[in-house]
Amino acid sequence: MDVNEPRPAAVLWDMDGTLIDSEPYWIEAEKDLARGFGVDWTDEDGMLLVGNNLPTSAQILIDRGVDMEPGDLIDHLLVRVTARVRESVPWQPDARALLEKVLAAGIPCALVTASYRLFADAFVSRAPDAFAAVVAGDDVERGKPAPDPYLLAAQRLGVPIERCVAIEDSRTGIASAHASGAATLGVHRLVPIEPRPGLSRVRSLEGLDVAFLGRLVQGEVVDELADAV
Secondary structure (H helix, E strand, C coil): CCCCCCCCCEEEECCECCCECCHHHHHHHHHHHHHHCCCCCCHHHHHCCCCCCHHHHHHHHHHHCCCCCHHHHHHHHHHHHHHHHHHCCCECHHHHHHHHHHHHCCCCEEEECCCCHHHHHHHHCCCCCCCCEEECHHHCCCCCCCCHHHHHHHHHHCCCHHHEEEEECCHHHHHHHHHHCCEEEEECCCCCCCCCCCCEEECCCCCCCHHHHHHHHCCCCCECCCCCC
16 A cells, blocks of 8 residues: 555444344344244344344334333343354455455554444454454443444544544444544445435445545545435
8 A cells, every 4th residue: 555545544343234244133133032922023124223223123122012121122132143143253245355454554443333242242252353442332322323432432542533434334323423523434235325415335345445445534425326226
């Protein structure tokens, strides 16, 4: 990499969906739990929870008829999904490749997830040298879509949020990152990404590099989804 090329001060990564394809794990756990209460829960229902903080998702399941206290429901799902990730990390190959490029360039990374610490730590234990900071959903009073998780991540890394690139795949995560002031890159995974001023959108992270992320910090906006139907 040319030393004169722009580069971000840090890269802030969402976990579920962006770095790892864990959404099927969550949906499977939700369906199994709902079935035990005689509640019909479909893949489409699970998709509606993508990107939500856990208390919000728990309340939706409770409103549908899952008769559990919110904290117990969250703990149940976390234990199930964490066990799956400990068995096998479902990496998104394009994200893993970009993460390796960022780390090779000596740029610090933070994990910023709506999932709770139990799950985040299980993932980080499988990539122990990747993240200089971790902000989990239970580390902040206001989770995504509020900007607090991303602001805390930048604070923990000791870098200005405006010099960071945040990579997200969900509406709530993008709203959080964008509101924080980070240069925000939305990658299309399972749910549509609506356009918004200053938001970059890509179909995939494949082939992206540190120089590309540096240009985003400098204010360039890339929108590969502008013509998507």
